[in-house]
Amino acid sequence: MDAAVIAEGLRKRFGATQALDGFDLRVPYGTVCGLLGPNGAGKSTAVRILSSLLRPDGGRALVGGFDVVREPLRVRYRIGLTGQQPAVDEMLSGRANLEMFGRLYHLSKRQARVRADELLEQFGLTEAAGKPPKHYSGGMRRRLDLAVSFIMAPPVLFLDEPTTGMDPRHRMEVWNGVRQLVSQGTTALLTTHYLDEADQLADSVTVIDRGRAIAQGTPAQLKARLGGNQLDVAIGHQDDLPAAARILASIAGTEPEVRPEVLRLAVPAGDGVDALTATVPAFAAAGITIVDIGIRRPTLDEVFVGLTGQPAGQQAAA
Ligand SMILES: Nc1ncnc2c1ncn2[C@@H]1O[C@H](COP(=O)(O)OP(=O)(O)OP(=O)(O)O)[C@@H](O)[C@H]1O
Ligand SMILES: [Mg+2]
Known part of the structure; x- marks a missing residue:
């Protein structure tokens, strides 16, 4: 098995909406894949299926060699996920959240405390560590969410719009955090509207539009398709x-x-x-x-316009 994440012909319908319409993806072990597409393209649906939270109507998906429908527990054991919606406890302090999740990942009390301190420092939350997330700004909540999925270096990490709403400095810290996990062997799939994020971080980019992968390649290859x-x-x-x-x-x-x-x-x-x-x-x-x-060089924005006829982030025509 050469790829950590494989999707073949995934289909998912919500009522009248065909969210995924034969979606294909391959992410080789130890690489970062950027999943790039406008609002409603099907990015979160793909991530939820790949992390075994949602059943596809058709097609097949393997994560770490395990089928997400038939072996969801084996899949969950191998992944970290930062969804588009926050998962942290609103009432516990930032530090207590990190320690609690550390304990859930079977760290000892001391290990969980040490890791929490490291992550609070890395994500610029040391000062806010004693406050609960309900008193955090949007960017701070997002950083706490990410810190949780960085507690352990999971074999496969799914990040759904990891840096939305963050200022440039904190985006760079998140990117560094992802690079650090990948250097330890993690495979990462991140969805983004930010073309520079895919450009900075991803070894390969898959462009998704209306539930289908419409282009795939390195950022440089995608740019080259548009005339150099x-x-x-x-x-x-x-x-x-x-x-x-x-x-x-x-x-x-x-x-x-x-x-x-x-x-x-x-x-x-x-x-x-x-x-x-x-x-x-x-x-x-x-x-x-x-x-x-x-x-x-052409920007990925220009690539996107060339592929879909509209800028990334613009509502897809129904
Ligand atoms: N639970 C649901 N019930 C009904 N429709 C849904 C549901 N989840 C997603 N959809 C629809 O499926 C389509 C794809 O949604 P999805 O969330 O995967 O898009 P996305 O690429 O993540 O968009 P965004 O960039 O806005 O996060 C959209 O038309 C959305 O409205
Ligand atoms: Mg989404």
Whole structure:
């Protein structure tokens, strides 16, 4: 068995809504898979089926080699889950929550206390440790939720929108926490609307739309599908725009896109930096001042628009 998570043709219907419509996924052991899709695409439904909380209508799913329908207890024993909805106790303090879950994972009292302190520190909750989550901000609750699923390094970790509502610094801490678990051998599946999150963290990305995987690959492969890199140049003087456009056209073999209001020109740059290294001396020889020059890769947002015709996070048309 080469993959920690396998879904084949998963189907799930809620009334008139076909939430999953033949969903396929493979996540190799020890890797991070980003499941990317707009609202209602079926991400949480897939995660709930894979973590054995919801029965599929059809298809098959294996986690750690075990069938989620036939062997749910074996599956549950091997996974950690941070769902989209919080799971912590509202009345217990943050520290007491972590210690309680540590004890549920069979840590000794002392081990549970030590691990709780480590996680409170890692997730910036040390000061709030004595307060119950009902007095936490949204981002703090989310961090406590994540800390709970990080108590043990589970073989397979499911994170449903782990960093929604978090500020940038805490998002980075969560990413570091995930990387740390993965370096210890955990396989992670995370759902996200944040394209940079998939880009930062995921070895592979599966794009889901209307209950089906519509694209799969590394972040770099998905970007490459959309036509590769652009060379972006900003010049110093308006008068030089026509000459700059002529030079770029001869280097790239195609007319550049010119934005005169910001003195910027862009051409397709293939997959290398040849266009960039040719442009600098050619502009210098023509006396054109370069203010800024760079190779720009398409963002995953642009990939998403290319694949689905709409930006990630936009409501899918019914
Ligand atoms: N328990 C349920 N009862 C009825 N419909 C449901 C239920 N759970 C999900 N759905 C519907 O199934 C579809 C997929 O929902 P799901 O929660 O899997 O989407 P998602 O990709 O996680 O979206 P989001 O990005 O908003 O979290 C949606 O149309 C949703 O309304
Ligand atoms: Mg969801």
